[in-house]
Amino acid sequence: MDVVLECRNLWKIYGKVVALRDVSLEIRKGDIKLVFGPSGSGKSTLARCLGMLTTPTKGDVFLTGERLTAEGVDLNKARARMGFVFQHIWLFHHLTAVGNVELALRHVLRMPETDARTKALEALREVKMDEWADHYPAQLSGGQQQRVGIARALARDPEIIILDEPTSALDPELTGEVIDSLRDLAALGTTMLVISHEMTFAREVATEMVFIDEGMIMERGHPEHFFTEPSNDRTRRFMARLIKRTTRE
Amino acid sequence: MEPFDELVFVLGGLPATLAISVLSFLLGFIIGVPLAFIRTYATRPFQVIVDGYEKVLRGIPEIVIMLFLYFGVGGLPAVGQVFNDPFFSATFALGLRSGANQSQVFRGAIRAIGEEQMLSARSIGLTQIQAIRYVIVPQTLIVAAPGLGSEYALLVKDSAYAFILGVVEMMRRADTLRKITYDMVYPYAIAAFLYILITFPLATYLDTWGSRKKKELGL
Numbered sequence: 001m002d003v004v005l006e007c008r009n010l011w012k013i014y015g016k017v018v019a020l021r022d023v024s025l026e027i028r029k030g031d032i033k034l035v036f037g038p039s040g041s042g043k044s045t046l047a048r049c050l051g052m053l054t055t056p057t058k059g060d061v062f063l064t065g066e067r068l069t070a071e072g073v074d075l076n077k078a079r080a081r082m083g084f085v086f087q088h089i090w091l092f093h094h095l096t097a098v099g100n101v102e103l104a105l106r107h108v109l110r111m112p113e114t115d116a117r118t119k120a121l122e123a124l125r126e127v128k129m130d131e132w133a134d135h136y137p138a139q140l141s142g143g144q145q146q147r148v149g150i151a152r153a154l155a156r157d158p159e160i161i162i163l164d165e166p167t168s169a170l171d172p173e174l175t176g177e178v179i180d181s182l183r184d185l186a187a188l189g190t191t192m193l194v195i196s197h198e199m200t201f202a203r204e205v206a207t208e209m210v211f212i213d214e215g216m217i218m219e220r221g222h223p224e225h226f227f228t229e230p231s232n233d234r235t236r237r238f239m240a241r242l243i244k245r246t247t248r249e
Numbered sequence: 250m251e252p253f254d255e256l257v258f259v260l261g262g263l264p265a266t267l268a269i270s271v272l273s274f275l276l277g278f279i280i281g282v283p284l285a286f287i288r289t290y291a292t293r294p295f296q297v298i299v300d301g302y303e304k305v306l307r308g309i310p311e312i313v314i315m316l317f318l319y320f321g322v323g324g325l326p327a328v329g330q331v332f333n334d335p336f337f338s339a340t341f342a343l344g345l346r347s348g349a350n351q352s353q354v355f356r357g358a359i360r361a362i363g364e365e366q367m368l369s370a371r372s373i374g375l376t377q378i379q380a381i382r383y384v385i386v387p388q389t390l391i392v393a394a395p396g397l398g399s400e401y402a403l404l405v406k407d408s409a410y411a412f413i414l415g416v417v418e419m420m421r422r423a424d425t426l427r428k429i430t431y432d433m434v435y436p437y438a439i440a441a442f443l444y445i446l447i448t449f450p451l452a453t454y455l456d457t458w459g460s461r462k463k464k465e466l467g468l
Contacts, residue, residue: 053372080374090369093466094387103383104373138467152373 002029003065004160004191005050005082010059012045012215019045020056021215027160032186033193034202034223037212038238043195044087046212047164050193051084064159080108083153083161088169089145091137097124097148098133101155109156123155124148127181143174147181160191167198199242203227211235250430258426259439262419265336267447269408269418273340274401277347284348285355285389286381299352306349311407315342319414339411343404350403354396358389362468392468394459398452405448419443 006026012019019042027033035043048054050061052068052075060069068078091100102120105111111119124130127147137145146166153161166182167175179201185192186205196202202209203223210220211232219232227243230236250258288299306314319338323329332338362385370380409420423440427433462468 051372053368076371076374076376079372084372086365086369086372088365090365092366092369092384092388093468094384094391104375107379107383108374136466138465156374 003027004029004031004063005193006062007046007050007056008060008062010046010049010061011057012042012049012054013057019215020049022059023212023215023217025050025210025217027191027193029191030189031191031207032205033208033210034206035193035195035210035212036197036202036238036242037218041213042215043212044164045215047084047162047193047195051082051162052078053084076108080104080156081159083156083158085146085149085153085161085163085166087165089137089142089149091145091148091152093137096134096136097129097140097151100137100148101152104152104156120151120155123151126154126184127151128177141174142170143177146170146174146178150178150181150185154185154190160193161185163192163194163196165195165197167196197242199227211238213238252435255426255430255435256439259419259422259436259443262417262422263443263447265411265416265418266405266408266420269336269340269343269411269416270401270405270447273343273347273404273408276341276344277351277400277404280344280348281351282355282386284352285359286385288352288356289359290377290381303349303352306346309346311342311346312410312413314346315339315410315414318342335411335414335416339408339414339416343407347400347404350400351397354393354400355389357396358392359385361392362388388466388468391459391462391466394462395456398455398459401455402448402452406444409444 003026008024010020010023023042023046025033025046035046037043045054049056052061056069060067062068063078063081066073066078068075092103095103098117098120101123102116105116105119106113121130121133124133127150129144129147129151132140132144132148137148140148150161150163150166163182167178170178175198179198182192182194182201183205194206206223208220209223209226211218211226211230213234219226219230219235226235226239230239284299284302287295315338318332318341319335323332323338332341366384366388367380370384371377375383408418411418412420412424415421419440423436426436426439430436
C-alpha cells in the first residue's frame with residue numbers, strides 16, 4: 001500500500017561496467033530511505049534511474065503504480081512529480097535564488113507569475129533562505145546554494161524527493177545547515193530517498209537504511225540494526241570506517 | 250573639397266555599411282544558434298550536416314561566396330531576381346558565413362556551460378526545448394558575448410567587399426573620393442578611422458560585459 005516510488009530488477013550497464021545489478025526497492029509514503037555505500041557502488045546511478053534522469057538498461061521503475069519504463073510515457077510529467085537534489089548542486093547560474101525555485105512553477109506547473117513567486121518564497125522560507133531570495137548562486141555559500149537546491153526540488157510539492165549526496169561536496173562546517181533543513185523536511189513527513197554518509201542523521205530520521213556495494217543491495221534494515229549488528233561482513237567493515245570518521249570529526 | 254566635407258562624403262556610406270553588418274549579423278545569429286544546438290543535441294546525421302555547412306562556408310573566401318551569390322545564383326530564373334540586388338547578395342553572403350562562425354561560437358559556449366545544467370533543468374520537469382530556452386540559451390548568450398563581439402567586428406570589416414558588387418557603402422565612397430581628389434592617402438585614412446570607430450567600441454563592450462557577467466555569475 002501507498003508505494004510512491006519503486007524499482008524492480010533494475011540493471012544499468014555502461015559498456016562493460018555493470019553499475020546496477022538486479023536492484024529492487026520500494027519507497028512508501030512518509031518513508032525516509034537512506035542509501036549508502038562506497039564510492040562507485042552504484043548509488044548515484046540508482047538515484048538517477050529512480051528519477052528517470054538515466055534510462056535503466058533492464059528492469060522497471062514505477063511512480064505511484066505507473067510504469068515509467070513503459071514505451072511512450074511522458075517522462076517530463078513524471079519528473080515534475082519528483083524532486084531531485086544533486087551532489088554538486090547545479091543551480092541555474094543566471095537566475096536568483098527565487099528565480100531558480102520558481103522556474104518549474106512557471107513553466108512546468110504553469111502557475112501565474114504572482115502565485116509562482118509566493119510559492120517559491122514559501123519554499124525558500126522552509127529552508128530558511130527567503131532572505132536571500134534575490135541573490136545569485138555565485139553570491140551564496142555552498143551550504144546556502146544547496147538549501148536553495150532543496151527548495152527548488154520542494155516547491156512543486158513533489159511526491160518524493162531524491163537527494164544524491166547533498167552534503168558531500170560541501171565543506172564540513174557547511175553540512176550542518178543542510179542537514180538541519182533535511183531534518184525539518186523529515187519532521188514534516190516528506191517522503192525521501194537520501195544518499196548520504198551522515199550517520200548521525202541516518203540514525204535519527206531514517207526509516208530504513210540500504211547498503212549498496214558493487215551495484216547490489218548487500219543489506220537493508222532499520223538503522224539500529226546497522227549500528228548494532230550488521231550481518232554482512234562488508235557492511236560491518238564499512239560501518240566501522242564511517243563511524244570512526246564521524247567520531248573523529 | 251575641405252577635409253571636413255571629405256569626411257562627410259565618406260560618412261555618406263555609413264548607413265549602408267551598418268545595414269550590411271547588422272543585418273548579416275542577425276542572419277548569422279538566426280542560422281548559428283539553431284545550428285549550434287543541432288550540433289550539440291541532435292542525432293549523428295544532423296550533426297554531420299551542420300559540420301559540413303560550417304566547414305564549407307568557413308573554407309571559402311568571403312568574396313567568392315559574394316560573387317557566387319550575385320552572379321551565379323543571381324543568374325538563375327525566379328530566385329535570381331532577389332540575388333541580382335548587390336546589397337541583398339552581399340548581406341546574404343556575409344550572413345551565411347557568419348552563421349557558420351556563430352554556430353561555432355555558440356557551440357563552444359554550450360559546451361562551457363556543461364551537461365550539468367541540462368540535467369538539472371530536466372530534473373525539475375522541463376522538456377528539452379524548455380531547458381534550452383530558459384536555462385541553456387540565457388547562459389550561452391553571456392558566455393558567447395565576447396565571441397559575438399569579434400564576429401560583429403569581422404562583419405563590419407568584410408562588409409567592405411560589398412563595394413566590389415557596387416554597393417555604395419563607406420569603402421565605395423572612399424574610393425570615389427580618391428578618384429575625384431587624386432589624393433591616395435586621406436580618403437582611405439578616413440575610411441580606416443571610421444571602420445575602427447564603429448567596430449571597436451561595441452566589440453570591446455561585449456567583451457568586457459561578457460567577461461564581467463561570466464565572473465559575477467560564476468559561469
